[in-house]
Amino acid sequence: MTAERTSASAGGTPAARLITWYDRHHRRLPWRLAPEAIRQGQRPDPYAVWLSEIMLQQTTVGAVKPYFDAFMARWPTVEALAAAETEDVMKAWAGLGYYSRARNLKKCADEVAARYGGVFPDTEAGLKALPGIGDYTAAAIAAIAFGRPAAVVDGNVERVVSRLDAIETPLPAAKPEIRKAVAAMVPTDRPGDFAQAMMDLGATICTPRRPSCILCPLIEDCTAQRLGAPERFPLKAPKAEKPVRKGAAFVAIREDGAVLLRRRPEKGLLGGMSEVPTSHWTARLDGANEATAAPFPAHWSDSGVVTHVFTHFKLRLSVFRTTVADMAAPSGHWWSAPTALDGEALPTVMKKAIEAAIPGATKAKRGMAGK
Numbered sequence: 001m002t003a004e005r006t007s008a009s010a011g012g013t014p015a016a017r018l019i020t021w022y023d024r025h026h027r028r029l030p031w032r033l034a035p036e037a038i039r040q041g042q043r044p045d046p047y048a049v050w051l052s053e054i055m056l057q058q059t060t061v062g063a064v065k066p067y068f069d070a071f072m073a074r075w076p077t078v079e080a081l082a083a084a085e086t087e088d089v090m091k092a093w094a095g096l097g098y099y100s101r102a103r104n105l106k107k108c109a110d111e112v113a114a115r116y117g118g119v120f121p122d123t124e125a126g127l128k129a130l131p132g133i134g135d136y137t138a139a140a141i142a143a144i145a146f147g148r149p150a151a152v153v154d155g156n157v158e159r160v161v162s163r164l165d166a167i168e169t170p171l172p173a174a175k176p177e178i179r180k181a182v183a184a185m186v187p188t189d190r191p192g193d194f195a196q197a198m199m200d201l202g203a204t205i206c207t208p209r210r211p212s213c214i215l216c217p218l219i220e221d222c223t224a225q226r227l228g229a230p231e232r233f234p235l236k237a238p239k240a241e242k243p244v245r246k247g248a249a250f251v252a253i254r255e256d257g258a259v260l261l262r263r264r265p266e267k268g269l270l271g272g273m274s275e276v277p278t279s280h281w282t283a284r285l286d287g288a289n290e291a292t293a294a295p296f297p298a299h300w301s302d303s304g305v306v307t308h309v310f311t312h313f314k315l316r317l318s319v320f321r322t323t324v325a326d327m328a329a330p331s332g333h334w335w336s337a338p339t340a341l342d343g344e345a346l347p348t349v350m351k352k353a354i355e356a357a358i359p360g361a362t363k364a365k366r367g368m369a370g371k
Helices: 014-025 035-039 046-056 061-074 078-083 086-093 100-115 124-128 135-146 155-164 175-185 191-204 348-357
Strands: 244-254 259-263 301-309 314-324 333-336
Touching: 014 191, 046 061, 046 100, 046 135, 061 086, 078 100, 086 100, 124 135, 135 191, 155 175, 155 191, 244 348, 301 348, 314 348
Parallel strands: 244 314
Antiparallel strands: 244 259, 259 333, 301 314
């Protein structure tokens, strides 16, 4: 497809066709300001744009919506988030995954509030200087919140452009070529709507399987469609098999139903999150997976094995449980009451372990029910 940089209002260009489609068919999302609202003079909230983009990294729109609504209700401004306790932010994030994002979210809020008076930088370079904001996120915030003509490339956009140009280079090696193509397409006006239109097109029309090409506003520009092979793109390099690590998790239950928890170290995998006691496993090393690794002597019964997939490895945790009398929590541990367990900062893998030992224990009983 021929590279071009022009106005979105210039008829006949791919950007113009895409923007016209977006005006009619855009998704209604809680963090998004609709085109009609922008035409009426409203402006996107940079805080809401930033928060949504951090949450959406490697996570689906459906999963993010309740978390976004809960964060905005509890911390409606970046200053409010900066004033929050880190532990409260981690608890509110629990279940959304990739927990380094939550730690950087808090660090970024702190810096914007303290260094910039609660006002986000309005350029890609300024945004990239903040914790947790990389190339994609900086481009997305700059375009959507501030109208900067930035090339915003997520997985949906990669798929759209790979098909438009029938790019034969496999991902991830094709990323620079795709970014260059997107940069050439970005219109001089409405770059934020263009970015969101590209994302919506990939999410709703140019889908990985069975794309609805007949409904696509860019069908006449699409090389892959002309070749009759849209699903062939994007090409991807073969994935390496993920290593499998082993470990054990120990669910201790007090007679009143409270569960023994502790906090993981601040740095590293699942840093700062809550967990039941476990053997010492890492992304590179197995941990003990027998009851002999328990944190204290007791009658530990086998509750099965849970599996969790991290970015670079799979983890198989052997789960053991025991019931104790009114035992004092060991140093660095605490007892979490049954009504408080769903509010703890438990990552998904730990919820799986607890559920294996106590079915239904981590299901929401208050507060964020339905999340």
